[in-house]
C-alpha cells in the first residue's frame with residue numbers, strides 16, 4: 625500500500641480558488657481541517673485545476689489562488705505542520721486522473737449531482753473537464769494515501785466514487801490505494817443559502833444576500849442574517865422539511881457556538897425569529913473577526929505566501945511520486961529512469 629511509511633493517518637482536503645469563500649466553506653470544511661492538524665498528517669490543496677472547469681479570468685485566478693492560501697493560514701492551517709500546496713504545482717494530479725479515468729464508468733459520472741447542477745448553470749460550456757471533475761478529485765485524494773477527507777455534505781457523492789475507483793483498482797491488482805473515508809462534521813456540514821434555504825450556500829450564488837463570505841464586513845453579516853428567509857410559523861424548532869430557514873439558522877448557531885441542538889432549543893424555543901437571526905450573526909462574527917484580522921496581515925506579504933506554496937509543492941511532489949511509481953509499475957507502464965532514481 626502506498627504511503628505506509630507515515631505514522632499518523634493522512635488527511636487531504638481542498639477548496640477551489642473561484643472567489644471568496646463562504647461560511648459554508650468555513651464551517652463545512654476549513655474549520656475542521658484546522659482541528660485535524662493535531663492528530664493527523666495533513667495536506668491542504670488549492671485545487672486550481674478544478675477551477676478551470678468553469679471559465680476563469682487568468683489574472684483574477686492567480687490572485688484568488690494566493691488569497692485562498694492566505695485564508696487557509698488565517699483560519700489556522702499551520703504550514704510547518706501541514707502541507708499547503710497548489711494542485712497545478714504537482715503534475716501527478718493530472719497524470720493520475722487520466723489513469724483513473726480508465727477505471728471510471730461514464731454512467732457513474734453521469735449520476736454526479738454536482739455535474740448535473742453545474743451543467744444546468746453553465747449551459748454554454750458543458751466541457752469534458754466538468755464531466756470528469758470527480759476523477760481528478762479522486763486522483764487528488766488517492767495520490768497521497770489519504771485515510772480521511774474532511775468535507776461538507778455536498779462532496780459525499782464524490783467521495784463515494786473515489787472509494788469505488790480505489791476498490792476497483794485494488795480488486796484487480798492488489799492493495800494499490802488506501803481507501804479513503806469522508807469526514808463530515810455533525811454541525812455546519814450543509815450550510816444553506818440564506819435566501820433559498822432549500823439550496824446549499826454557494827460562493828457563486830448570484831444574490832449577495834444569499835451568501836455570507838468569510839471576509840464580509842461584520843455589519844454586512846448582520847444585515848444578511850437579519851434578511852434571511854424564514855417562514856410564518858413563528859416557532860423555533862429543527863425541521864428541515866417544513867422550516868428549512870429556521871433550521872439552517874439553528875444549525876449555524878450550533879456550529880458557531882459549539883453548542884448542541886438541545887442547548888439551541890433551550891435558548892431559543894420561546895423567542896422570536898429576530899433574536900435567532902441576530903444571535904446567530906453575532907456568533908458567526910465572533911468566529912470570523914480573528915480570521916479576518918489574520919487574513920489582512922498575511923495577504924499583505926505576497927512573497928511570503930509564495931514561499932510557503934513553493935515549499936509545500938516540493939513536499940507534496942515527493943509524496944506523489946512515491947504513489948505514481950507504484951501505480952505505473954502496477955499498470956505495466958515502464959518507469960522512466962530519469963524520473964525515478966534508484
Ligand code: TYM
Pocket residue numbers: 636637638639640641647648649650651652653654671674760761764765773774775776777778779812813814815816824825826
Ligand atoms: P468547494 O471549493 O466547492 O468547497 C470547499 C469545501 O467547502 C465545503 N462546502 C460546504 N460545506 C457546508 N455547507 C456549504 N454550503 C458548503 N459549500 C461548500 C465543501 O464540501 C468542501 O469540503 N470538489 C471540491 C474540492 C476538491 C476536494 C478535492 C475536496 C477537489 N479535490 C479533494 C477534498 C478532497 C469542491 O468543489 O469544494
